[in-house]
Amino acid sequence: MDELLTIENLTVAFDTDEGVLTAVDDVSLSIGKGESVGLVGESGCGKSVTALSTLRLIPSPPGRIVSGRARYGAEDLLSVPIERLRAVRGAGIGMIFQEPMTALSPLHRVGKQLVEALRLHGRPSEAEAWATGADWLAKMGIADAAEVMYAYPFQLSGGMRQRVMIAMTLMLGPDLIIADEPTTALDVTIQAQIFELIAQMRARETALLLITHDMGVIWEMCERVIVMYASRIVEQGTREQIFEDPKHPYTEALLLSMPALAGGKGRLPAIKGQVPSPLEYPAGCRFADRCKHAFERCRTEQPPLYALAGGRRSACFLAEAGAAGSRKSEVGNRK
Amino acid sequence: MPNDTQHTSGGPLLEVRNLRTWFPIRRGVFTRTIGHVKAVDDVTLRVARGETLGLVGESGCGKTTLGRTLVGLERARAGTIRFAGEEITGARSDTLRAVRRRMQMVFQDPFESLNPRMTAMDIVTEGKRQAGLLARSDCEQEARALMNEVGLDANAIFRYPHEFSGGQRQRISVARALSVQPEFIICDEAVSALDVSIQAQIINLLMDLKAQRGLSYLFISHDLSVVRHISDRIAVMYLGRLVELGSAESVMERPLHPYTRALISAVPIPRVEKKQRIVLEGDVPSPSNPPPGCRFHTRCPHAVDACRQTVPELEPLADATDDTHLAACLRKRELR
Numbered sequence: 001m002d003e004l005l006t007i008e009n010l011t012v013a014f015d016t017d018e019g020v021l022t023a024v025d026d027v028s029l030s031i032g033k034g035e036s037v038g039l040v041g042e043s044g045c046g047k048s049v050t051a052l053s054t055l056r057l058i059p060s061p062p063g064r065i066v067s068g069r070a071r072y073g074a075e076d077l078l079s080v081p082i083e084r085l086r087a088v089r090g091a092g093i094g095m096i097f098q099e100p101m102t103a104l105s106p107l108h109r110v111g112k113q114l115v116e117a118l119r120l121h122g123r124p125s126e127a128e129a130w131a132t133g134a135d136w137l138a139k140m141g142i143a144d145a146a147e148v149m150y151a152y153p154f155q156l157s158g159g160m161r162q163r164v165m166i167a168m169t170l171m172l173g174p175d176l177i178i179a180d181e182p183t184t185a186l187d188v189t190i191q192a193q194i195f196e197l198i199a200q201m202r203a204r205e206t207a208l209l210l211i212t213h214d215m216g217v218i219w220e221m222c223e224r225v226i227v228m229y230a231s232r233i234v235e236q237g238t239r240e241q242i243f244e245d246p247k248h249p250y251t252e253a254l255l256l257s258m259p260a261l262a263g264g265k266g267r268l269p270a271i272k273g274q275v276p277s278p279l280e281y282p283a284g285c286r287f288a289d290r291c292k293h294a295f296e297r298c299r300t301e302q303p304p305l306y307a308l309a310g311g312r313r314s315a316c317f318l319a320e321a322g323a324a325g326s327r328k329s330e331v332g333n334r335k
Numbered sequence: 336m337p338n339d340t341q342h343t344s345g346g347p348l349l350e351v352r353n354l355r356t357w358f359p360i361r362r363g364v365f366t367r368t369i370g371h372v373k374a375v376d377d378v379t380l381r382v383a384r385g386e387t388l389g390l391v392g393e394s395g396c397g398k399t400t401l402g403r404t405l406v407g408l409e410r411a412r413a414g415t416i417r418f419a420g421e422e423i424t425g426a427r428s429d430t431l432r433a434v435r436r437r438m439q440m441v442f443q444d445p446f447e448s449l450n451p452r453m454t455a456m457d458i459v460t461e462g463k464r465q466a467g468l469l470a471r472s473d474c475e476q477e478a479r480a481l482m483n484e485v486g487l488d489a490n491a492i493f494r495y496p497h498e499f500s501g502g503q504r505q506r507i508s509v510a511r512a513l514s515v516q517p518e519f520i521i522c523d524e525a526v527s528a529l530d531v532s533i534q535a536q537i538i539n540l541l542m543d544l545k546a547q548r549g550l551s552y553l554f555i556s557h558d559l560s561v562v563r564h565i566s567d568r569i570a571v572m573y574l575g576r577l578v579e580l581g582s583a584e585s586v587m588e589r590p591l592h593p594y595t596r597a598l599i600s601a602v603p604i605p606r607v608e609k610k611q612r613i614v615l616e617g618d619v620p621s622p623s624n625p626p627p628g629c630r631f632h633t634r635c636p637h638a639v640d641a642c643r644q645t646v647p648e649l650e651p652l653a654d655a656t657d658d659t660h661l662a663a664c665l666r667k668r669e670l671r
Contacts, residue, residue, distance in 0.1 A: 042530035143617075157618045158394075187393035187557065189615045192601040196614055213530065216603030243605050257535035259564035261604050263584065267542065268564070270535035274500050 003071075004176055004207050005054070005093070006030040010068030012046075012053050015061060021278045023049040023063070025231040028305075031176060034205040038222035038239075040212060044275065046231040047211045051178045053078075055089055091121045094169035098181035100161040104153040110137075110164055111149030114171070121172050136167040140197060159190035166197055176207040183217065195220065215258060219243060227251050230275055230286035233305055237312030246331055247314035249291045255331050285316070293318060346420060347381040348519055348551050349405070354378045354414035356397075356404045360623060372623045374400040376575035377414075379649070382519070387545065387552040389566030389583065391559060391598070395619060397575045398555045402521045405553070406440050407431065419518070436466055439512035443524035445504030449496040455482065456492035459510040466515060481510040485540060502533035509540060513548075521553045526561060538565060559602050563587050568659075571595045574630040575622050577649055581660030591652070591662035593670065594631050629665065641665055 012024040024046040031037050039047045052058050054070045054077060070077040072092065077085060089095070097103045105113055114133030118124055124132065130149070137145035140163040153161055162182065169177060179198070183191040198221065202208060210221055218225055218239070225242040227235040227250065235248035246252040253271045273290045276282055282289070288298040297317055305315045355378075357371040374397040382388045392398045403409045405416060407423075416424045423434050439462075442448040449458055456478035463469040469477055479489035485506040496504055505525065512520050522541065526534045542565065544550055556562050562569060562583075569586040571579040571594065579592040590596045597613040615634045620626055629647050632638040642665055649663040652671070664670070 042532065159618060188559075188601040189393065189597060190618070191603075192612060192614050193616075195603075214603070215531070215605050219605040220603040254531060255605065257532050258605075259535070259538065259560045261560045261563060261587070261599070261602055263563055263587065265564070267539045268535040270539055271532035272536075274502065274533065 002033045003030045004033045004035075005209075006069075006071040007050070007054060008069045008071070010050060010053060010070070011066040012049050012058065012063060012068075013066050014063050016279070019279050022231050022281065023278060024053065025281075027068075027228075027231075027233055029226055029233065029236070031207050031209055033175065034202075034207050035224065036202060036208040036210065036222045038210045038212065038218035038225045039228065040215065040218050040225060041228035042213055042275065044278065045228040047228050048180050050228070051095075051180060051209060051211055054178070055093060055095065056082075056085060057095075087121075090117065090169075090172045090174065092174055093176045093178060094172060094174035096162075096165055096169050096177060096179040096182045098184050100158075100165040101153060103165055104161065106153055108152075109149070110151050110153065110156075114149070114164075114168055117168055118171065132171060133167075136171040137164065140164075140167045141193065142167075158186055159193065162186060162190075162194055163197070166194070166201075170201055170206075174206065176209065177201070178209045178211070180211045181213070182210075184212070184214070191217075215243075215255060227254075230281060231278055232286065232315065233313075234287065234315045235313065236305075237310070241310060241312050244331070247308060247312065247319045248287075248316045249293050249318070250287045252331055253290075253292075348384045348386075348419055349382040349553075350415075350417040351378060351380050351405070352415045352417075354401070354404065354416065355412045356400050356409050357412045370623050372621075373575050373625060374622055375404060376622075376625070378572075378575075378577055380570055380577065380580065382551050382553060384518070384551055385545075385549055386568065387554055387566045389562035389569040390553060390555045390572060391557065391562050391569060392572035393557060393598075393619060395574075395622065396572045397622065398572050399523055401572070402440065402523050402553060402555050406438050406521060407435060408440075432466075436462070436515045437517050438519045438521065439515065439517040440521045440523060441505075441508050441512050441525045443527055445501055445508050445528070446496075448508060449504055451496050454493050454495060455487075455499070455507055458496070458507060459492075459514050462511065462515045468515070477514070481514055484513065484544075485510045486536075500533075502529055502536060505529060505537050506540065509537075509544070513544070517550070519551045519553070521555065523555045524557070525554075527556060527558060534561070541565065559587070559599060560604075571598070574619060574625055576630060576663065577661075578631065578664070579662045580649065581657070581662075585657060585660045589660075591660065591667045591671065592631075592664045593635050593637050595662075629663070637666055637670055639666070 008028050010024055010027045014021045014023055027050055041047045049058060053065055065078055111130060111133055115129040118129040118132055134145045134149050137148055142148050142163055183194050212218060222239055224238055226233055229250050235251050242251060256269045257271055259268060271290050276286055284299040284301055285303050288294040303315045303317050305313045306320050307313055308319055354375055356375040357373050359368040360370045362369045378401060390398050400409055404411050411424050415422060418434050423431060456474060459478050459481045460469055460474045478492045482489045482492055487503060487506050526537045529537060554562060554565055566583045569583050570577050573594050579586055579595045590599060597615050600613045617634055620633055626633050628643045628645055632642040645665060647663040647665045649661045651658040651661050652668055
């Protein structure tokens with residue numbers, strides 16, 4: 001597959017009063033043209049920072065990109081001049097955030113913001129841009145698009161604001177959209193509407209990097225899944241590989257700990273303990289303390305991200321060549 | 336979990352009838368009331384002893400206001416609330432205080448609901464101390480016991496909230512609620528802000544405590560999977576009213592109301608290929624000016640003229656073998 005964006009060995013740190021916090025630790029991933037990739041993990045695992053760093057959107061200081069590259073076309077987004085990066089943001093790589101209020105200006109009407117974005121990336125006249133903006137709002141299923149153009153963001157519901165945000169992102173025709181928890185703040189029935197929109201956009205062959213903590217959302221929207229834990233990638237594979245037969249104990253435990261809509265009573269197989277602090281990660285595998293399969297080596301040596309059969313990867317000694325496939329996941333037995 | 340819904344000695348623990356909680360909308364110099372936000376509008380339900388009733392609905396449906404009205408954080412405009420047989424709407428404040436000790440609430444955000452200047456010990460023993468049931472000198476021992484019960488290190492009682500993780504803070508919130516020996520706990524999105532792996536720990540804790548202490552819960556959440564897991568019965572709320580009520584299994588497996596069906600079909604579930612998803616159009620109307628007739632008719636794919644005029648009653652299907660499964664839909668029989 002033609003790679004659209006390739007992140008190589010990205011490490012991002014934040015300087016805090018308590019010391020240096022490693023938010024992203026040696027993360028490499030790639031997204032092909034038109035591909036949909038899910039980046040999943042719990043709060044603080046580094047999934048958002050990975051995405052934001054790619055467009056150099058982390059506050060700096062305290063954040064700093066310690067090392068790595070983000071190849072997009074012939075360029076490295078982490079080292080190109082800022083003017084060039086501004087051209088890529090929006091027109092090449094669009095971003096949708098969890099809370100559109102943080103991305104939209106509260107002081108300007110929706111129409112004005114759409115016009116400004118269009119004129120920043122092209123040369124349409126004011127009137128042309130206004131018509132294009134209204135058009136895109138209508139495409140997003142906003143019935144009274146002409147009126148919404150005159151509304152301020154605070155006058156709109158959360159679902160409407162998210163539609164405006166998606167319209168603003170799509171109308172610039174990016175070839176990759178990074179969506180960071182785009183439906184987490186919305187109700188499920190509104191989330192279903194937003195999914196429909198994103199699915200339509202995918203039909204236009206725009207690639208998607210979807211960041212979420214919700215495994216259900218990943219299953220629904222993504223072809224490939226990358227699982228992060230404690231600032232590192234622990235597993236990656238196709239949707240089916242990850243959900244049917246996870247090769248990392250964290251992925252497996254995460255899937256098992258979710259309550260099922262289909263019912264099932266009694267205690268949930270919760271993951272004991274908690275995520276280690278990014279200020280002082282342990283020497284070995286970061287999941288070792290919570291892992292029921294952990295052995296001596298896990299506590300002293302950090303497992304690399306092993307390449308396994310079927311093009312998948314896992315950062316677990318149990319998945320290392322030879323051992324791979326010897327242990328069948330419990331997830332397969334559960335429905 | 337043993338099914339102890341049958342254990343109903345002395346009637347329901349909580350009985351709510353025709354409850355209305357309206358918030359006035361005021362305008363102008365004389366703060367004239369020009370309307371009301373009908374957050375809870377004619378809700379009737381019961382919670383049996385030892386039962387968990389799940390309450391689901393989307394933001395703004397009134398589920399939180401209902402919970403807050405039950406514990407007296409909001410004032411009911413009409414209707415009655417009986418707790419253990421005693422009427423508590425409009426009761427005298429001393430009776431009310433005694434009853435409120437038996438009903439506690441756990442909130443969503445363990446970052447905002449704990450006083451940052453109090454130690455864990457002060458937080459978990461405050462209620463009992465205030466009630467005059469605990470001497471200062473016994474606080475430490477009491478706090479240690481409570482911390483143990485909710486799975487926290489008893490030696491952490493002198494720490495402040497910021498020194499705990501989100502999941503641990505929620506355990507402290509639960510310990511605080513337990514301290515006054517309540518019979519009934521209202522959990523308002525109590526696990527919604529937590530990560531999946533931590534969420535499972537707190538769900539387990541709540542279920543263990545229920546079994547050990549014989550607690551009853553009103554479990555308010557927007558998350559259908561969590562509600563399904565923890566509840567014996569489920570109530571579905573839309574725009575201030577209950578639209579469906581029944582056993583967790585029948586509501587989730589055989590929903591009668593089109594809104595419940597849409598809600599269930601909208602939940603993305605791993606490893607299940609989607610059957611036809613019901614995508615509702617538009618947004619929830621404003622509770623200050625709810626539509627006439629069935630409140631769901633503006634978004635319902637099955638609405639007919641009658642739905643725009645007649646308010647449907649929450650009742651079982653006419654020929655139902657299960658008369659505990661209720662739905663407020665005029666067309667529930669033909670749509671089944």
